[in-house]
Amino acid sequence: MSQSPPAGFQLPAEVIEKVASLRSRYPSEEALLLPALHLAQKAAGGWLSHDVIAAVADLLGLPASKVAGVVSFYDMFHEQPVGRHRVRLCTNLSCQLRGADELAALLRRELGVDAGEVTPDGRCSWVEFECLGSCDTAPMAMIDEDYHENLTPDRLLQTVRRLD
Numbered sequence: 001m002s003q004s005p006p007a008g009f010q011l012p013a014e015v016i017e018k019v020a021s022l023r024s025r026y027p028s029e030e031a032l033l034l035p036a037l038h039l040a041q042k043a044a045g046g047w048l049s050h051d052v053i054a055a056v057a058d059l060l061g062l063p064a065s066k067v068a069g070v071v072s073f074y075d076m077f078h079e080q081p082v083g084r085h086r087v088r089l090c091t092n093l094s095c096q097l098r099g100a101d102e103l104a105a106l107l108r109r110e111l112g113v114d115a116g117e118v119t120p121d122g123r124c125s126w127v128e129f130e131c132l133g134s135c136d137t138a139p140m141a142m143i144d145e146d147y148h149e150n151l152t153p154d155r156l157l158q159t160v161r162r163l164d
């Protein structure tokens with residue numbers, strides 16, 4: 001199951017040291033923010049709670065609101081718990097016309113959780129997503145870092161069942 005960072009989360013020493021070691025390679029604290037958030041997210045169990053955001057802001061001397069704005073802008077950062085595997089199912093027009101609703105229903109049934117939720121064992125989470133730029137191969141989903149195109153329910157089912 002995804003672990004929630006404790007309230008008043010403290011960044012691990014190795015994250016603080018790594019950020020310090022990167023500092024000379026970036027021209028400003030703002031520029032250092034993205035790698036710092038990546039490190040923090042990994043250390044915090046895959047997502048960035050308010051407490052983790054506050055810890056990163058404190059480390060870099062930036063306003064928490066600014067850090068929160070960056071987190072919400074980039075979809076590589078997660079503001080809610082996620083599974084070890086993340087499925088992004090495109091439900092925009094081209095994919096919807098070619099069966100995305102059926103694929104969403106399949107994910108709901110197979111994983112036993114709704115969009116935005118994590119399976120009880122922490123294995124998988126899924127979300128509906130806006131266009132992922134692969135409309136000519138609709139319907140499609142991004143699973144972890146890979147595109148799965150021209151999906152059929154059977155292919156999606158087999159792929160999801162292979163996620164460990």
Ligand code: FES
Nearest residue numbers: 090095131134135
């Ligand atoms: S509409 Fe699904 S990838 Fe563009």
